[in-house]
Amino acid sequence: MNKTIIVWFKDDLRILDHPALYHAAMDGKVIPLYIHNETEDTNSEWYRLQAITAFQQQLQDKGATLVIKQGNPVQIIQEVVQAFNADAVYYHYQYGPESRKQDEQLMDCLSVPVRRFHGNVLTEPGTILNKQQKPYKVFTSFWKSLRSLPIAKPYPVPHKVDWYNGKASTVPHTKNSQLNMYWQAGEQQALYKWRRFLHDQIDDYQEYRDFPGVDATSRLSHHLSHGEISPKLIWHEAKDALEITSIENRLQHTMEESTETFLKQLVWREFAYHQLTFFPHIIDQPLQTKFQAFQWQKPDPMLLESWKKGLTGYPLVDAGMRQLLETGYMHNRVRMVTGSFLVKHLLIHWLEGQAWFSRLLVDHDLANNTMGWQWVAGTGFDSSPFFRIFNPVKQAEKFDPDGTYIQKWLPELRDLPIEHLHFPQKAPEEVLQDAGITLGKDYPHPIIEHQYARERALETFQQLKKEERNH
Ligand SMILES: Cc1cc2nc3c(=O)[nH]c(=O)nc-3n(C[C@H](O)[C@H](O)[C@H](O)COP(=O)(O)OP(=O)(O)OC[C@H]3O[C@@H](n4cnc5c(N)ncnc54)[C@H](O)[C@@H]3O)c2cc1C
Incomplete structure (x- = not known):
């Protein structure tokens, strides 16, 4: 019971149902550690730092000090083990290829026992x-x-913990962001x-x-x-x-x-x-290998930018992309519609979409985001088949029938009557005028025509199937 145990917190910033913490509390004195190792300026990283601040406070209220370090985890853990003369390190598994590599390195070089749990x-x-x-x-x-x-x-909160209580660490600084308005972190x-x-x-x-x-x-x-x-x-x-x-x-x-x-x-x-x-290669390769030969278009920077900024001329797509830009979140149905638009209407590789989402989603999760994009692109195992192409106007009519969502994220369309809100391009000129909209100025013309895009996508898919048969 006199052991000193480092509990390495990562994407498990809680104390309820935390197997690593629970076992460490039973086995000895607990040194809670967080290692900041992100260099990318993403919304998810922004949130992580809010979550760390909340977690640090939560521990402080319990008389515990979260040790926060910055740098390479493999190196830092060795240093912290030495500094605290620790007897063991406990933590939860992560499942991405990078984390698994890091895990192996850690197992190779640590001189003290490691206990890992499937906590998440x-x-x-x-x-x-x-x-x-x-x-x-x-x-x-x-x-x-x-x-x-x-x-x-689930494991209960450990009844009694002999926490480390020392000098408080500083949480790395985060940029001031409008995201503050939308998110509140903490267990x-x-x-x-x-x-x-x-x-x-x-x-x-x-x-x-x-x-x-x-x-x-x-x-x-x-x-x-x-x-x-x-x-x-x-x-x-x-x-x-x-x-x-x-x-x-x-x-x-x-x-x-x-x-x-x-x-x-x-x-x-x-x-x-x-x-x-x-299938760790899921993160950047199609699970259905035939899609390796798919003829994606070389991304046209103008089209890609219009998609990213929510300026495609299709209101549901644009509302989703603007919700993402403003808040770091997008509703699941709209993730499917915007994703489908990128890969099927624009024929832009799903990896472009995956990268954009990973930068902007506050909830970014490597496994979910990757599977979501493979699903949308039809390249995953149990995906929406490639030939099923969402019509972004019909999706809007079906899932945002009264236009609440579109009007919220596209204020420029607020005065359009509902029958034209889902596709302003088809609205009569006088209706647009009454709503104060000049297409091409206040709201874009569609960047691609739906029927044309659909046929082009299906032809490209047929081409792939032909090549598959010839092999
Ligand atoms: C292209 C694309 C990218 C996505 N990227 C992410 C991502 O990076 N991170 C992420 O957490 N989710 C992702 N999703 C899944 C889903 O959109 C979100 O989990 C969901 O919108 C979150 O809202 P919620 O918590 O209100 O979900 P709820 O509907 O309340 O679901 C509860 C929980 O179940 C899980 N969940 C729900 N739907 C899915 C799903 N389709 N796939 C996997 N898990 C799901 C989530 O953890 C979610 O919080 C993605 C989906 C798509 C189509």
Whole structure:
């Protein structure tokens, strides 16, 4: 019990259901460590620093000091082990290729024991296999398999921790950003949001989750990707709520279906980690190898820029891209529509989209973002097939029927009557005039015509299939 243990916090900035912390607290004195090693100026990194500040305060309130260092983790951990004369290092696995490489280096050079835990997932990635002992490639089968498994219970907050309490470290400086208006970091905030969603909103999830103008999803993704809440806690609290509801028989059907849909969505995250573990090349190569020969267009900088800035002339696409620019978030349905527009209408490689999202998403998560882009591009295992091309106007009419979302993010279109809001290009001149819009000046003409783009994409896909047959 007299051991000194370093708990290395990474994307797990919490104390509830933190297996590494829980075991360290049982085994000895805990030195909480965070290593800042990001050089890229991304929104996710901005949020991480807010989360670190909140976490530092949370620990301070418990009489603990978070040791914050900057630099190469492999080197820093060795230095901190020496400085504290530590006996062991505990932390949670990460699953990206870079993290795994770093992990191996650490295992090679550390002179003290290391204990690692699967703290940020429901199940250990790589352990859910089909009857042939092969990884699942289809989500529904993966979901059914996982749903039938007992998921381990979350760890409680350790009852008593012998924390390190020393000189406070400084959190690296963050730029002043408009993001401040949209985000509040911290484990308490994450738990509060989750429980409020579970009690007041989850019933509507099934019906409204695809409508970006309705506040019907959990908005937990940034808390999950920075580990301010654990998926196991969410899983068990949702299942417990289901049991209570079924006993009370109140609103049973809607609640059950809706909660099940929500849990399924959470398992997409798990599926992403599963894929990243088995197929690490997913981060930059198509999972369906035939797509290596796909004829992507050389990105036209003007078109790419119009997409990034939300100036394509398709309101739902533009609203999504502006929401992303302004807030660092985009609704899931709109991520699909904007992603599809980039890869299918503009035929620009999905890696361009993946890179832009990874820079702007506050909830950026390597596994989810990569799987999302492979899904959108039709290059993943269980993706939307390439030939299914979203019509951005029809998607807008279907999922933003009253225009709430478009009007929020495209103020220049606010005065357009609803029947023209989803595609101003088709509005009569006098309607545009009445709404104070000159197309090409206040709002762009479409940068590409939908029917033309659709046919070009399908032809390019046919070409790929022809080449495949010839090989
Ligand atoms: C092109 C593209 C890129 C994406 N990039 C990311 C990303 O970088 N980080 C990220 O967390 N999600 C990503 N997603 C998935 C999804 O859009 C977001 O998780 C979701 O919009 C977050 O909002 P929410 O928390 O309200 O979701 P809810 O609908 O409330 O879902 C609850 C949680 O389940 C998980 N989840 C839900 N849908 C998915 C999904 N399709 N794939 C994986 N996990 C899911 C998330 O952790 C989410 O917070 C991406 C999707 C696409 C199509």
